[in-house]
Amino acid sequence: MNRVVITGQGTINALGMNVAETYSAFKDGRCGIGPLELRDVERLSIRIGGQVKGYDPEAMFNRQQIALYDRFTQFTLIAAKEALDQSGVEFHDELAQQSGVILGTAGGGMQTSDENYRSVYEEGKNRVHPFIVPKLMNNAACSHVSMTYNLQGPSFTVATACASSNHAMGQAFNFVRSGMAKVMITGGSEAMLCFGGIKAWEGLRVMSKDACRPFSANRNGMVQGEGAAVYVFEDYEHAKKRGANILAEVVGFSMTSDAADIVMPSKQGASRAISGAMKDGKINPDQVGYINAHGTGTAANDKTECAAVADVFGHHANHLMMSSTKSMHGHVIGGTGAIELLACTLALNESVIAPTVGYQEADPECALDIVPNEAREATVEYTLSNAFAFGGLNAVLGLRKFG
Amino acid sequence: MSNYTDRVIKIIAHQAVLEIEDVKETDTLEELGIDSLGLVESIFAIEEEFDITVPYNANDPAENDIDLTTVKAVADAVKNLVENGAK
Structure with missing residues (x-):
């Protein structure tokens, strides 16, 4: 390969x-x-x-x-x-x-x-x-x-x-x-x-x-x-x-289907996609420093996504950062995963974690470090980018810092 | 039963695929088998029927100011919206 x-x-x-x-x-x-x-x-x-x-x-x-x-x-x-x-x-x-x-x-x-x-x-x-x-x-x-x-x-x-x-x-x-x-x-x-x-x-x-x-x-x-x-x-x-400058390595990808509901997301479908991408990329869960969340700002997505991440990462869920840049550029629907991957390349290349802006009140069902309102400096080796679509079609991509 | 109630029951019965006589004022929409998508569709039908705008955000039903739990609650909400001129 x-x-x-x-x-x-x-x-x-x-x-x-x-x-x-x-x-x-x-x-x-x-x-x-x-x-x-x-x-x-x-x-x-x-x-x-x-x-x-x-x-x-x-x-x-x-x-x-x-x-x-x-x-x-x-x-x-x-x-x-x-x-x-x-x-x-x-x-x-x-x-x-x-x-x-x-x-x-x-x-x-x-x-x-x-x-x-x-x-x-x-x-x-x-x-x-x-x-x-x-x-x-x-x-x-x-x-x-x-x-x-x-x-x-x-x-x-x-x-x-x-x-x-x-x-x-x-x-x-x-x-x-x-x-x-x-x-x-x-x-x-x-x-x-x-x-x-x-x-x-x-x-x-x-x-x-x-x-x-x-x-x-x-x-x-x-x-x-x-x-x-x-x-x-x-x-x-x-x-x-050809001596090209390398921004990041693409290491893992997984896609799953909820096979359940045309609009409501499923924790199992999301979990399987996240763990599948890590398995594909031979990434240990504790190596993941940052996840770009699907994070749409709807109750259905946000609660399900946080529960899925908590399930997959266990104790490490409290040590990783997960932000939703949709809070800044909006939900770009079919283009959103591509724009959001920029937050991963930023994290890997410049050690800056893009924030979730507009954050005002803690939600006990979303009790992860969502990098509220202000960007943060942090070095990360691996990132994941989540996308969970209507129709229950999930796709997660894993990147690794190069060099 | 008011005219509002009759018309609301007709819409809800249609959505729940039930006979009109099987829908009672005290039934909750959930008991009638109307899920979140079904509720959004029912609200659309109600808005079209009464030419009103129902202030309902499907994102977090518990957060809405409007009570749509039972058939009676829906009929009362519709009556209020029509008579108070909410468009």
Whole structure:
């Protein structure tokens, strides 16, 4: 089995236009959640989100590109460029054929769907732009990354709701580990902050109107965000040979299915995914210093997740740190696992643990060290990143400090 | 029984897949087999029927200011929301 390392990472989300700005927000405990700016917001009862603001698509892409790139594709390409620039890897000849793209998204080109449903249903138009289908399809972002960087190997998109990115990165990890690919571009993206996207979530009645406060006794639900994060997962020998800078090693991955309920999480499913990732990565529980929690800020998730961690880690649960950065960038649904993995690379590379902001009241059912409100300096060797999706699909990824 | 109660019972019976006569005012929604998703669906149906907005957050049912435990409690809450003009 080949060792797999991360040689590049990129992002755009409510906290920043790149990794440096996002790291800086994590360190400062800065919250990117604020009033939503979108059409018909006055008809929504939920009016906050982790929206990417101050972003001008026309400064990044030309008109022909914008005609083909939904906002989720734009976010992906911005994050991919940062990751590939950092990695320095270029794809020609054999390497191009041995490298691919696996990305996660839940909604795909939702802004395109929203705008065009409006156009045909509300405005009664009978003609739409010719590129709606290639723009809204869930694999559009994956395909545009492959075309931009000449990636000719295994490429596809994974949709497992809130675990999409973790499932995608887990596949990419296994492709490189098994030798099926040399380099995989992976991560995820979501751009669901449009009228229809929020309205659908409103219906479920699990959204907060004021803040995302994971693990805090007075939490009142989740807050949606948007954005993307993309990584370069590379065969270690290949990375070493070309003298690449290595950010972290990907060591373990596990996925499980609750097989129980379409929305309520299960402690057993989560526990099996966490312990499975450690077993896969030959990680002893007491080596794990930091877990990036799924931590949505709903009672159902937070209590279940804390109970699962307490079960798996036993006494060590009191000695590890677990934070939810959703409190800052919001729940980026299909892109959230990718953005949250940045908190793991930050912990491993800079020994800073991103906090859970908005924390106000202790909850006895969430009695772990959730790094409340302020970032903390701590050296960690291993991190885990949890994602537990609606539909009971769980995926956990383990990283190790490199070197 | 008020008009509110009749209309609420009709909605709850439909949600619980029961005959209308099998739903009593004193029944709790839980006894009728309505789980958390079923409750959210019932509230949606009630909001549509009465053109009201029920202030209910499914995140932590115990934290809500509104009592929706029994059929009577739901009917009372609906009456209050309709007559006090909560929209």
